[in-house]
Structure formats: structure tokens, C-alpha cells
Amino acid sequence: MKADPQAAKKISSLCGKLKSAWALYVGFETRLDGLLPEILTLPSDQIDACYEKIAKGDAARERCMVPIACEHLFHPSLHHRIKGWLEDESLQFRDKVLAAIGRFRLHEFAHHLNGFFFYQRPESEYLAALASLSQDAALRSAALLKLPKNLIALQEGLGWENTAENRNVAHYLRTFPQFDAKPYLQKWFREAQVVDEVGICERYAAGLISAEEHFRLTHDAYVIWRLAEWYGEYERQEVIHFLVEHLHFTESWFTSQKISQTIVCRGRRATEIVARLNGWMPIEYEQYAFVTSLWETLRANPSLAFQAECPVRYESLPKNxxxxxxxxxxxxxxxxxxxxxxxxxxxxxxxxxxxxxxxxxxxxxxxxxxxxxxxxxxxxxxxxxxxxxxxxxxxxxxxxxxxxxxxxxxxxxxxxxxxxxxxxxxxxxxxxxxxxxx
Known part of the structure; x- marks a missing residue:
């Protein structure tokens, strides 16, 4: 198709704005979100027609065309570019291409996802970050497509060790009807340990641990709660028995030069998971107030966490x-x-x-x-x-x-x-x- 001058001018302007955000390190994703209204109204076929003309031999400008194109990747005129984008290991926005494959349900490109499920960590931190983004996008797309060709590749790479990568893969595999994640989640849940988040913050505020160690330990603290919610879909009673043991832990406040935040401790987190496992968590309601009320109720009588009916009455917000x-x-x-x-x-x-x-x-x-x-x-x-x-x-x-x-x-x-x-x-x-x- 012949490039339309007006469309080319508009696409070029958008591409230039994205390039400047990337070059100046001023929040590329925020800029992209701000430009989405204009990007989405572009004529889809003109993006491909104007591609080479707009890039003008500028690698950064050409790559900024990728996130623009990914908002229109449902259109057949762009499909011939997908293979080349995915084969470019240095492409900054390759994760957006992978995500669009799932978002637009492009089943014919599902086999391209398999090469991104598992990867050897590159020596370069920059390339490692790109690989991590691509891996997560590929997993999310596979979970949306739910195709056997992706399921086989994921099962072959999934191990039994309780690692972040294995947990992440199992999390997405749960959406495949043909896959039983219970044995993996059961093993990892029963092996996981509850981490004292308050103690971590106290040690960090006192200068006893570094910022890097604080980040790692805080991340580790979330593992047991993620696994509890995932495994609870299979063994609700077992998980709720675990959760009610932590209802008495309250929130702690920290205000210092290093920390100024509320640490949501085990009690509130356990209550939220109980509510979700039982199907009590409201959609059209102020959830913080609901969880607070439910938490107080369950602390007074933990046995209520095992019943089918929610012990806290709530009403949906008035229809506006x-x-x-x-x-x-x-x-x-x-x-x-x-x-x-x-x-x-x-x-x-x-x-x-x-x-x-x-x-x-x-x-x-x-x-x-x-x-x-x-x-x-x-x-x-x-x-x-x-x-x-x-x-x-x-x-x-x-x-x-x-x-x-x-x-x-x-x-x-x-x-x-x-x-x-x-x-x-x-x-x-x-x-x-x-x-x-x-």
C-alpha cells in the first residue's frame, strides 16, 4: 500500500516523541500511555506502509515504531514483520510484540513464544533485563492462547525446585485445562517459610542490611502468600488452616530517613487471601474497609473463615x-x-x-x-x-x-x-x- 503523506506525518511525530522520551530517560512507558489515544486512532495499514520511510535509517527511531505497531498488531498488514522483530535479540520492545501475540489472539504465531519461556541469563545486565521482560510477556501470551504447542514446551522446562522461574511458569500453566499444577504448588507451599517482614524493615532502618538485601528479603516474604493463594485453589481447607494462624499479626508503621511506609503484616494479607479463596472479595466496593471489617471479625472467631457465607455484610456501591x-x-x-x-x-x-x-x-x-x-x-x-x-x-x-x-x-x-x-x-x-x- 502507498504511504499517505498525512498519516506518515502523524506517525513520524509520534515516533519522534517516543524517541525523545527514550533518549532523555523521562519515563518511556508513561509517555507511551499518554500517546496511546493518538496511536490507537492511526490507520493500521499505514503503519506498515510508512515504516521504512519514517525510520530514515535511524535505529532508535525505527525501534520506537515497534510499540506503535504493537497496538495495531491485529491487522494482517503487520504480520510479516513479527518474525524479524522476535529474532532481533537487542530489540528493546520485543516484549511488546510477544504480549500482542496473546492480546490479539494471533494463534498462528504461538510457536514463536516457545523460545522465550526459558533463557540463559546474559552477562550484560541490560540484555538480562530485556530477556526477563520477554520471558514474562511470552508466558502471559501463552496463558491467553492455551495451545498444546506452548503447553508441551512449558512442561518440558518446568522443574520441581522452588525457584522464582519455576513458580512463575507454574503460575501461568495453571490456566491450561490440560495441566495439573497441584503437585508443584503443594510441594512448594509446604516447603516455603513465613518471613518476618517487620524484622526485615527494622534491620534495614538500623543499617544492619543493605538496600539490595532488603529488597531480596522483602521479595522472599511474598513467596508464601502467593503460593497460599495459588495452592488454595486446589486445597482450600488446608490453606485456610494456615492463614487463620496469622490473623493476630497487625500492621506496623515505620518512619525514618530510609523507610516511610506501612508494612502490611500477615494478618491483613491472610484475611485478603481468605476472602478471595472463599469468593467473598467484592468488586464494586471499597475493599480496604471490607478487609478491615472482615479481619476484625475473623480475629474474634477464626472458625468463620471456613464457612461458605461471608460473615461480614457489605453492599455494592450505589449505581451511579x-x-x-x-x-x-x-x-x-x-x-x-x-x-x-x-x-x-x-x-x-x-x-x-x-x-x-x-x-x-x-x-x-x-x-x-x-x-x-x-x-x-x-x-x-x-x-x-x-x-x-x-x-x-x-x-x-x-x-x-x-x-x-x-x-x-x-x-x-x-x-x-x-x-x-x-x-x-x-x-x-x-x-x-x-x-x-x-
Missing amino acids: KTHRLIVEQFRIYGRLLHEDTELGYSLRQTETGDDTILALQVPGWGHWRMMRLSSSDKLLVESGEVPVAHLFHRYSSRGALVAYQNQVILNANDLENKFAAKAIRKLKKREASAGESV
Whole structure:
């Protein structure tokens, strides 16, 4: 496809902003998140068409094109670049390519993930950091795809030793229906030790241990709690018996030149895990207050942790105006065109016209996002060039609210996002100015 001059100019500008953030060490990820609204609205096919022209022989500029392209990797025009990106060992943003393979469910590229599950640590700290990022992204993508070709490679590399790498691999393997993680998690949970986090901080504040050792020991303290939650999915009673033994440990405060924070001790952490294992943790509720109340109740009577019903009464937050409008919008967009219950979205059309919306129940967040499809996206779906699932992943990604702000009908949660609110205010001012000039 021939490069469009206007698209090339916009992509070049975005690429330059990312390059400057990378060169000046000013929070690349923060800059990327800030630019996502503009990146997501780019014409997908133009990213590939403009790729070489924009890079202009500048390696840093070319590599900054990668995270831009990864937000559009569902589009077939970019697929021919995936292999080359993954083979470039020095590519700073290779983890984003690996993550996009899973996010956009690109099953045909799943075999490329296998080479990143396990790696020999490079001598260079910089390359080691890149390898670690790539490994985690590959594992997350494999967990989303759940394909046998990835499962076999993961099982072959998984060992019985209680190491961070083995725990990480087992954590993602838990999502594969064909894999039984219980033997591994049982062994590691029963071997793990409870670490005194308060003692660690006291020793660090007194100058008895270094910052590096403090970081390592604090990380080690989390191991038992992670394993408790994972293993508790298989043996809930055994894990809860362990957790209630730690309910009496309270929070400790530290204020010094080295530490100024609250150490959340075993009691609150144990309570949170009990709540999640029992399915008590509310979604639309202020969780800190709930856990505090539950913690006090369980300390008074630990046996309540074993019952099916939550001993603490709580009510969901009142439905705000946005929530109520969602119900009304479903009455308007009543004709169901397509639905995916696994991912949690539906494509709907008005009974009286051809206006189409994508209704998303964003997984893990407990809220709906409803967005009107642009004419170009409608055409992509109707022609079969892009599946509705790809639009779901695109519209539900971070930054999508602002990117499609002129198409948003309702959003029950992300309106709290400061960046989104700011961008929407700017849009309203532009619309008002445009209306006055007409």
C-alpha cells in the first residue's frame, strides 16, 4: 500500500516523541500511555506502509515504531514483520510484540513464544533485563492462547525446585485445562517459610542490611502468600488452616530517613487471601474497609473463615448515573449481531436504524464499556477483514476510552481516569469552538 503523506506525518511525530522520551530517560512507558489515544486512532495499514520511510535509517527511531505497531498488531498488514522483530535479540520492545501475540489472539504465531519461556541469563545486565521482560510477556501470551504447542514446551522446562522461574511458569500453566499444577504448588507451599517482614524493615532502618538485601528479603516474604493463594485453589481447607494462624499479626508503621511506609503484616494479607479463596472479595466496593471489617471479625472467631457465607455484610456501591444509563442503552441497542461469552463482549444494533455499538464487559474490572463503532471499523467487520474479537482487544485496551472519545456512549469505570477526563474536556472545548465558528 502507498504511504499517505498525512498519516506518515502523524506517525513520524509520534515516533519522534517516543524517541525523545527514550533518549532523555523521562519515563518511556508513561509517555507511551499518554500517546496511546493518538496511536490507537492511526490507520493500521499505514503503519506498515510508512515504516521504512519514517525510520530514515535511524535505529532508535525505527525501534520506537515497534510499540506503535504493537497496538495495531491485529491487522494482517503487520504480520510479516513479527518474525524479524522476535529474532532481533537487542530489540528493546520485543516484549511488546510477544504480549500482542496473546492480546490479539494471533494463534498462528504461538510457536514463536516457545523460545522465550526459558533463557540463559546474559552477562550484560541490560540484555538480562530485556530477556526477563520477554520471558514474562511470552508466558502471559501463552496463558491467553492455551495451545498444546506452548503447553508441551512449558512442561518440558518446568522443574520441581522452588525457584522464582519455576513458580512463575507454574503460575501461568495453571490456566491450561490440560495441566495439573497441584503437585508443584503443594510441594512448594509446604516447603516455603513465613518471613518476618517487620524484622526485615527494622534491620534495614538500623543499617544492619543493605538496600539490595532488603529488597531480596522483602521479595522472599511474598513467596508464601502467593503460593497460599495459588495452592488454595486446589486445597482450600488446608490453606485456610494456615492463614487463620496469622490473623493476630497487625500492621506496623515505620518512619525514618530510609523507610516511610506501612508494612502490611500477615494478618491483613491472610484475611485478603481468605476472602478471595472463599469468593467473598467484592468488586464494586471499597475493599480496604471490607478487609478491615472482615479481619476484625475473623480475629474474634477464626472458625468463620471456613464457612461458605461471608460473615461480614457489605453492599455494592450505589449505581451511579452511568450504570443506570447502560440498562437504558441495552433497550435501544436490542438487536444482537454477535456475542462472545468467554471474552465478554457483544455487537449490537439499534432496532430502528443501522447504528452499531460494541458492548464490552472488561474482564477482571467488573464494569461495562459501550462504544459506537466508527464507519471504518464497521466496514472492517462486515467485510470480514478484521474479526470482532480484534476490535474487542483494541477497544478494551488501556487508552481506548480517550482514543475513541467521540464514539464513547457509556463507560462505568474509566471516567475516573484523570488523563481521560482531561482529554474529554479538551474535546468538548474543540467541539464548542467548532460549533461557534459554524
